[in-house]
Amino acid sequence: MQLTIQNLSKTYSNGVQALRDVSLNIPQGMFGLLGPNGAGKSTLMRTIATLQDADSGSITLDGIDVLQDKQAVRECLGYLPQDFGLYPRINAETMLNHIAQMKGIGNARERKDLVSFLLNRVNLYKDRKKALGTYSGGMRQRFGIAQALVGSPRLIIVDEPTAGLDPSERNRFYNLLSEIGENTIVILSTHIVEDVNTLCSNMAIICMGEVLMQGKPHDGLAEV
Ligand code: ADP
Ligand code: ADP
Numbered sequence: 001m002q003l004t005i006q007n008l009s010k011t012y013s014n015g016v017q018a019l020r021d022v023s024l025n026i027p028q029g030m031f032g033l034l035g036p037n038g039a040g041k042s043t044l045m046r047t048i049a050t051l052q053d054a055d056s057g058s059i060t061l062d063g064i065d066v067l068q069d070k071q072a073v074r075e076c077l078g079y080l081p082q083d084f085g086l087y088p089r090i091n092a093e094t095m096l097n098h099i100a101q102m103k104g105i106g107n108a109r110e111r112k113d114l115v116s117f118l119l120n121r122v123n124l125y126k127d128r129k130k131a132l133g134t135y136s137g138g139m140r141q142r143f144g145i146a147q148a149l150v151g152s153p154r155l156i157i158v159d160e161p162t163a164g165l166d167p168s169e170r171n172r173f174y175n176l177l178s179e180i181g182e183n184t185i186v187i188l189s190t191h192i193v194e195d196v197n198t199l200c201s202n203m204a205i206i207c208m209g210e211v212l213m214q215g216k217p218h219d220g221l222a223e224v
Helices: 042-049 069-076 092-102 109-121 135-149 165-178 193-199
Strands: 002-011 017-027 029-036 054-059 075-080 155-158 185-190 202-207 211-213
Touching: 002 042, 002 185, 017 029, 017 042, 017 054, 017 185, 017 202, 017 211, 029 042, 029 109, 029 193, 042 155, 042 185, 075 135, 092 109, 092 135, 092 155, 109 135, 135 165, 165 185, 185 193
Parallel strands: 029 185, 029 202, 075 155, 155 185
Antiparallel strands: 002 017, 002 054, 202 211
16 A cells, blocks of 8 residues: 655645645555644645645555545545534444445444444443533544544544643554554644654654655654
């Protein structure tokens, strides 16, 4: 698995140049996209997730032209946006079952097994009957990961997932993410250096729409 981004540029209609000639090679495993607020991280994540178009450049995922063949990308994508909303009155089990059903996964029995598996994985099984509106910030983020994992995606994008989590919630979230990286590409966008140092095998720093460096964590973090 390999995601290749070449010369990607995007200027919004208000004149803000959010991406300037961005080129990145993202291999399997956890990849950290580190940059301050306004750097262009969300724009890049939304573009990879096929939710937004670029002005120029290309993105390739294992031979798939991401900017053209959006459906093929969506079928293997798990996306956890920043500030995603949850239906406050629905419980976790019901919500995950709905998502699996919408994705056309299995029969009722298979979905029940999948939902239990995912809830165990994110450590929310005992809270599965609680309304999502009662969840803490850390529980919400872990539930978001469970949502993103429905359908066994090979590419997972998580946008600023640890913002607003306290240290113990953040650690639980780290443990969860580090288990997921195996046969997938996980792109973690964050402005928190510790997220990248703790979790990522490869990383890039982006600032004002430009890639400043890419390499291993610790290589260039003094530049941030
Ligand atoms: P696009 O260029 O992709 O079509 P839009 O022009 O539809 O984007 O964006 C609509 C408007 O939303 C922009 O003109 C801008 O004023 C506003 N906007 C939305 N999000 C932001 C943001 N994060 N920063 C600044 N402006 C924003
Ligand atoms: P980050 O995720 O790193 O905070 P963003 O991709 O959200 O960065 O934003 C990059 C730049 O583009 C910022 O200057 C932001 O205000 C601007 N921006 C983001 N979305 C829009 C939009 N829809 N319309 C206009 N400007 C936007």
